[in-house]
Amino acid sequence: MWIAVFLGIIQGLTEFLPVSSSGHLVLLQQFFELPGDKLFFDLALHVGTLVPVLWVYRADLIRMVKAPLAESGPVAERPGTRLMGLIILGSIPTAAIGLLFEDLFEQLFATPAALSMTFAITGWLLFFSGKAPKGESGEMQMKPWQALVIGLAQGLAITPGISRSGTTIAVALFLGMRREYAARFSFLLSIPAIGGAFLLKLRDITPADIQLDATLLGAFAALVSGYLALNLLIKLVKTGDFSKFAWYAWAVAIFSLIVTLLK
Numbered sequence: 001m002w003i004a005v006f007l008g009i010i011q012g013l014t015e016f017l018p019v020s021s022s023g024h025l026v027l028l029q030q031f032f033e034l035p036g037d038k039l040f041f042d043l044a045l046h047v048g049t050l051v052p053v054l055w056v057y058r059a060d061l062i063r064m065v066k067a068p069l070a071e072s073g074p075v076a077e078r079p080g081t082r083l084m085g086l087i088i089l090g091s092i093p094t095a096a097i098g099l100l101f102e103d104l105f106e107q108l109f110a111t112p113a114a115l116s117m118t119f120a121i122t123g124w125l126l127f128f129s130g131k132a133p134k135g136e137s138g139e140m141q142m143k144p145w146q147a148l149v150i151g152l153a154q155g156l157a158i159t160p161g162i163s164r165s166g167t168t169i170a171v172a173l174f175l176g177m178r179r180e181y182a183a184r185f186s187f188l189l190s191i192p193a194i195g196g197a198f199l200l201k202l203r204d205i206t207p208a209d210i211q212l213d214a215t216l217l218g219a220f221a222a223l224v225s226g227y228l229a230l231n232l233l234i235k236l237v238k239t240g241d242f243s244k245f246a247w248y249a250w251a252v253a254i255f256s257l258i259v260t261l262l263k
Contacts, residue, residue, distance in 0.1 A: 004041070004214035004217050005217055006032075008045055008218035008219060008222040008225070010225075011024075012223065013226070013228075015049040016052075016187075017229050017232070018126055018233070018242065018245050019119075019245055020118070020122055021046075022158075023252070026161075030112060030259060043198050044215045044216070044219040045218055046194050047219060048218070048220065048226065064083055064087075067084060083139045086142055086185070089144055089148055091196075093148055093152040094189070096155065112257075115256040122167070125167060128243075135182070138178055142181075142185075150171050150175070153167045180234075
């Protein structure tokens with residue numbers, strides 16, 4: 001039970017802080033045994049971290065749902081409709097990569113040796129994001145091709161050790177997005193990605209192997225720590241301190257290398 005809580009806390013923190021939750025889970029599995037069915041436990045933690053996103057960005061979600069009926073005029077001038085379209089566009093390359101290459105990426109990189117490389121890549125992405133020029137674009141200025149590029153970056157971030165939030169926010173900043181909007185678009189884009197992955201993998205679950213009490217406890221721990229981490233990251237992106245997580249990512253890369261050498 002304590003392991004479930006600990007892993008839930010780690011999942012919640014690393015899902016939103018730009019340091020790769022999947023990479024941390026792969027690394028921690030070298031020392032801890034996941035409770036019950038590993039796939040179901042992992043999915044439960046991800047669903048736990050999805051709840052804070054739905055809550056924090058509930059106003060945007062409600063606005064997008066109401067947009068087709070509440071907004072009028074050219075599509076390009078309807079903010080809610082436009083945002084919904086950009087999220088759908090960004091989800092297309094993510095879904096394509098996830099469906100076609102997820103198993104390959106996870107098999108290639110789900111080892112401590114590979115994590116030393118992927119965490120280092122995340123570190124460099126974060127480091128250079130601090131040097132991105134101040135952007136002015138928001139949902140009304142964002143181009144469809146920019147949403148596709150960010151969605152492509154999110155798809156590639158299925159690789160353990162490559163941070164989903166770090167990659168998508170960094171790419172959005174490089175493309176000239178406002179800091180607040182870069183974070184908002186990144187997390188709104190995560191909703192169909194996490195939800196789709198959950199539904200896709202649900203069919204592979206073995207119900208007899210589920211340890212329900214530990215799994216629910218871990219998911220709740222992920223929800224609480226995820227809510228705190230999400231709000232913290234939003235503030236850090238706005239203030240420009242987002243890139244400082246590069247030092248942490250590099251430290252984990254070195255630790256992964258040490259684990260590899262000692263095995």
